[in-house]
Amino acid sequence: EAAVTQSPRNKVTVTGGNVTLSCRQTNSHNYMYWYRQDTGHGLRLIHYSYGAGNLQIGDVPDGYKATRTTQEDFFLLLELASPSQTSLYFCASSDGHGSDYTFGSGTRLLVI
Amino acid sequence: GDSVTQTEGLVTLTEGLPVMLNCTYQTIYSNPFLFWYVHYLNESPRLLLKSSTDNKRTEHQGFHATLHKSSSSFHLQKSSAQLSDSALYYCALSASFSKLVFGQGTSLSVVP
Numbered sequence: 001e002a003a004v005t006q007s008p009r010n011k012v013t014v015t016g017g018n019v020t021l022s023c024r025q026t027n028s029h030n031y032m033y034w035y036r037q038d039t040g041h042g043l044r045l046i047h048y049s050y051g052a053g054n055l056q057i058g059d060v061p062d063g064y065k066a067t068r069t070t071q072e073d074f075f076l077l078l079e080l081a082s083p084s085q086t087s088l089y090f091c092a093s094s095d096g097h098g099s100d101y102t103f104g105s106g107t108r109l110l111v112i
Numbered sequence: 113g114d115s116v117t118q119t120e121g122l123v124t125l126t127e128g129l130p131v132m133l134n135c136t137y138q139t140i141y142s143n144p145f146l147f148w149y150v151h152y153l154n155e156s157p158r159l160l161l162k163s164s165t166d167n168k169r170t171e172h173q174g175f176h177a178t179l180h181k182s183s184s185s186f187h188l189q190k191s192s193a194q195l196s197d198s199a200l201y202y203c204a205l206s207a208s209f210s211k212l213v214f215g216q217g218t219s220l221s222v223v224p
Contacts, residue, residue: 004156031210040121042202043157043214050210058211090157096210098145098164103156 003027006091006104013081013111021076021107023091031094032074033101034058034066036087043090049074050096081111114139114207118215125222131175131190133218135203138184145206146179146186151217152199160201161188193222 004025013019025032033048045058047066055066063085065077078085088108092101115138125131137146145164151157163170163179163186170177175190186203200219204212 033211035214040216042118042216043204045211045213048211056211094210094212098206099210100147100159100162101149101157101212103158105156 004091004093004102004104006089006107008107009105010108011110013078013109015082015111017078017081017111019078019081019109021078021089021091021109023074023076023104024072025074025091025093025102026072027093027102028071029093029095029102030071031096032068033092033094034064034074034076035090035092036060036085037090037106038087046076046089078109081109083111085109086111114141114144114205114213116203116205116213116215118201118203118218120218121216122219122221125193125220127195127222127224128192131188131193131197131220133188133201133203133220135177135186135188135215136184137186137203137205139205139207141207146177147202147204147206147212148175148177148186148188149202149204149214150199151202157202193220195222195224198222 034046035043049068091104148161149157150160166181203215
């Protein structure tokens with residue numbers, strides 16, 4: 001079954017630490033996205049990609065890098081984690097404009 | 113830029129009463145796609161409804177919504193709330209780019 005798989009499910013790191021969140025999709029979708037979910041703000045787009053090697057900046061990109069190594073794999077990197085990046089992170093994939101998303105199960109990140 | 117507004121952060125309803133969650137949007141694009149996603153605790157957000165046709169009612173799982181371009185609205189309704197409807201509901205817009213812009217989310221709590 002086509003899916004979006006995120007790892008890890010939970011992560012705790014210290015301020016200034018280095019974190020990589022992973023996402024793999026088996027939907028054969030061109031587009032992949034990273035969102036963060038925060039109460040009162042909803043889902044906010046960090047970065048997205050429309051294919052291997054491509055990266056587009058989202059609405060809240062500060063403090064985040066991303067890399068799309070293959071059509072299946074999209075990584076979110078926090079090189080100097082800060083407490084403000086404590087959040088629930090979702091990865092998603094889609095076919096593009098007008099298509100709905102398939103979401104992963106989320107990664108809960110705590111920066112202490 | 114594109115935006116989505118959900119005015120209610122929290123809606124508490126007694127079981128059996130009608131549900132209406134508000135959603136308005138802003139975009140200069142004339143043919144947007146509007147979505148409702150539902151997010152149950154500890155699960156992935158998933159698609160509930162989708163529409164791009166003006167003034168046409170779309171229905172799924174007892175919920176319905178009608179896209180009204182004249183008022184830039186896509187309100188979610190259900191005739192009778194069930195306890196199992198308790199969840200976080202997101203309205204989202206896909207306009208000129210292959211990404212979804214989400215509203216702030218409305219948490220629906222249905223009580224006995």
